[in-house]
Amino acid sequence: MKRILWVMFGFSALTASLWAQGYDDTFEMKNKLKVELQYADYFEYEYPEPILFRYGVQDYSQIRPYLANFPEKRALVKFTRMAGKATAVSAKYQFSDIREDVNSHLGEFKVTRSIRPGVTVLAGLQMLHDDRGFTAWQPGVGGRWDISAVSMLQADAQIYTRGKDAKAVGGALDALNLRCKFRQVLTLSTALMLEYIYYNADGQTIAFTSHTASLWLSQFLPTQTAVHLNLRFYDNSLGIRSLAPSIEIGQYLNWATVLRVKYRFYRNTSENISLGESDVIVPDGLKTHAASVQLNRELNPDLLGYIKYRFYKSNQDVTMNTYLMGFTYSF
Numbered sequence: 001m002k003r004i005l006w007v008m009f010g011f012s013a014l015t016a017s018l019w020a021q022g023y024d025d026t027f028e029m030k031n032k033l034k035v036e037l038q039y040a041d042y043f044e045y046e047y048p049e050p051i052l053f054r055y056g057v058q059d060y061s062q063i064r065p066y067l068a069n070f071p072e073k074r075a076l077v078k079f080t081r082m083a084g085k086a087t088a089v090s091a092k093y094q095f096s097d098i099r100e101d102v103n104s105h106l107g108e109f110k111v112t113r114s115i116r117p118g119v120t121v122l123a124g125l126q127m128l129h130d131d132r133g134f135t136a137w138q139p140g141v142g143g144r145w146d147i148s149a150v151s152m153l154q155a156d157a158q159i160y161t162r163g164k165d166a167k168a169v170g171g172a173l174d175a176l177n178l179r180c181k182f183r184q185v186l187t188l189s190t191a192l193m194l195e196y197i198y199y200n201a202d203g204q205t206i207a208f209t210s211h212t213a214s215l216w217l218s219q220f221l222p223t224q225t226a227v228h229l230n231l232r233f234y235d236n237s238l239g240i241r242s243l244a245p246s247i248e249i250g251q252y253l254n255w256a257t258v259l260r261v262k263y264r265f266y267r268n269t270s271e272n273i274s275l276g277e278s279d280v281i282v283p284d285g286l287k288t289h290a291a292s293v294q295l296n297r298e299l300n301p302d303l304l305g306y307i308k309y310r311f312y313k314s315n316q317d318v319t320m321n322t323y324l325m326g327f328t329y330s331f
Contacts, residue, residue: 036326073097134166150185170276171204210236242268
């Protein structure tokens with residue numbers, strides 16, 4: 001019995017560092033400072049100056065390719081402080097240079113509290129300011145229940161709202177976002193995680209609902225390797241549907257160093273739909289490949305440093321590199 005418990009504890013502790021990148025640290029309860037810097041450059045594409053002219057009675061504008069989660073420059077600072085034994089307060093600021101003519105500023109304040117062993121709740125507020133002249137707000141609540149040593153349930157909800165001044169992205173919009181995750185250790189070396197996200201948007205120029213379902217299957221190998229297989233399916237009422245499989249491998253190199261390698265393929269079907277942003281559409285038949293390498297190194301027991309390189313290519317003639325470096329200091 002002692003041996004079984006030791007093996008389970010060892011697996012849990014080891015895979016905490018090797019767990020898939022999709023597993024976030026939302027409910028962490030510790031004093032912590034996190035800093036990240038990210039830069040992206042393009043091989044085949046740079047955002048062009050818009051081409052606006054009239055031919056007959058019809059305006060023409062140059063369509064920009066669809067890119068998601070790839071700001072050209074990004075900086076993030078997050079500070080978490082314990083306010084007593086059971087409460088953590090955190091503040092985050094993120095600057096994103098999305099493209100040559102668009103910047104955004106994200107601020108977040110969050111309170112996380114452990115209300116009993118294995119049960120943690122949170123409440124937070126995000127504010128996003130876009131230099132195209134609008135501000136959006138997103139309050140939210142959530143909870144995590146560690147059902148047992150091998151089972152975890154997490155759920156959260158957010159409300160997003162912006163006003164009519166957000167003309168560049170389609171005007172006023174109110175949205176509800178619901179997310180639920182369930183993680184289950186199946187054997188001493190295998191774990192499963194399911195995630196479902198429901199999104200309902202009702203705006204000035206657009207309204208739709210979407211459903212996202214993701215499955216992670218993780219296998220820990222005797223070589224101190226963790227393999228994570230992920231399949232993500234997305235569907236919305238505008239006719240956009242996508243499938244994105246990925247594989248991630250985490251490898252312990254020594255007591256202080258972990259190497260993580262990930263590949264993700266994305267493919268969608270749509271009808272060249274616009275989600276509201278000026279001159280940007282989600283094209284039909286979009287295919288993308290993204291591969292990344294991340295090296296984590298414990299510089300001392302309290303300080304973790306990491307660097308990451310990501311390569312991205314799509315069939316829309318976009319090829320780009322993303323470089324990231326950061327550290328987390330626990331105290």
